[in-house]
Amino acid sequence: MAESDGLAPAQLETYFALMEAVSLLQHAVERQLRAEGDISYVQFQLLARLAHGEGSLTMTELADGVVYSRSGLTHQAGLLERAGLITRGPSPDDQRATLVTVTDAGRALVDRVLPGHVQVARRLLFEPLTDQDVRTLGDLMARVRTHVRSLPPRSATPRRRRDDDHRSRR
Amino acid sequence: MAESDGLAPAQLETYFALMEAVSLLQHAVERQLRAEGDISYVQFQLLARLAHGEGSLTMTELADGVVYSRSGLTHQAGLLERAGLITRGPSPDDQRATLVTVTDAGRALVDRVLPGHVQVARRLLFEPLTDQDVRTLGDLMARVRTHVRSLPPRSATPRRRRDDDHRSRR
């Protein structure tokens, strides 16, 4: 198949099935987190990442993988800080950096919403899959994730635009 | 494993790999559609669904699978109509219904963005996968999609709330 050709039918079906299934899953997960913890999925990701590791990360480290713009992360961090779920302070290593730290309340919140979160994942995603399916899916998506991550300047707002040419064709 | 237990490690890894990989994919796809067609993924879905079928659907039919609230769909339809990509008119079958129809411009737009869209999917999603992997992934996600769809009142805004009890615990 030439580079400019479309996807094979099997690929198209796979693509749409993946996008739709995950959209529905995301929707359900957002609802659960909002209902039980009054946080968004992004906020959950940030808290979970902090709570899972040492407890502190710089803004840049925290942004990595959550794809946002810097200002978006600042905004979210502001919300989490006002809610008492994280604190922000200077980094000893780099005077420019801000060190973000989960509070006990932040950890408690993660602990509180995690069971329900996991339950949604189990009910929507894992119920129709065998253990073997889960391992297979995990393997495939891990490869995709690694691949996608390796491709573009993925972290927050690279200083330059990604396509300064041919913008707004309509 | 008891119902209230957490997920097995393999499940957790699978879940996070899936969510992150698809988030990155969605992000890339949104960017491509915005750059090449100045539309969102949701708008693309609506147009593609119309262009792919007979060309006309009622609002309710169109909403199905795109999960939105009715007002959200009305909003999107308004944007698409103002852009000349769809038209809205009365339905002959049901006087209450609005029949949405793709215009030629709408079809042309889908045709114009589809190659780039497909290219993003190929580059991010399919490049690290073998043909067999793609079939396997398609099979798994089709099952998940069917399962998720079968679960809750998935269409737009069911008149009643989904959990009138225990709201806002914090």
Place this chain on the structure above:
DNA sequence: TATTGTTATACTCTATAACTATA
């Protein structure tokens, strides 16, 4: 000069509630 992070701002998306009209 490059990088970290914030601010100000504007825009998009989504959701709730109230409403109209048809069934």
Place this chain on the structure above:
DNA sequence: TATAGTTATAGAGTATAACAATA
């Protein structure tokens, strides 16, 4: 009474650009 769709409105999320401080 229930359903289809719209409107008004408000809130959350995201992004761009300009900026300050440090490397």
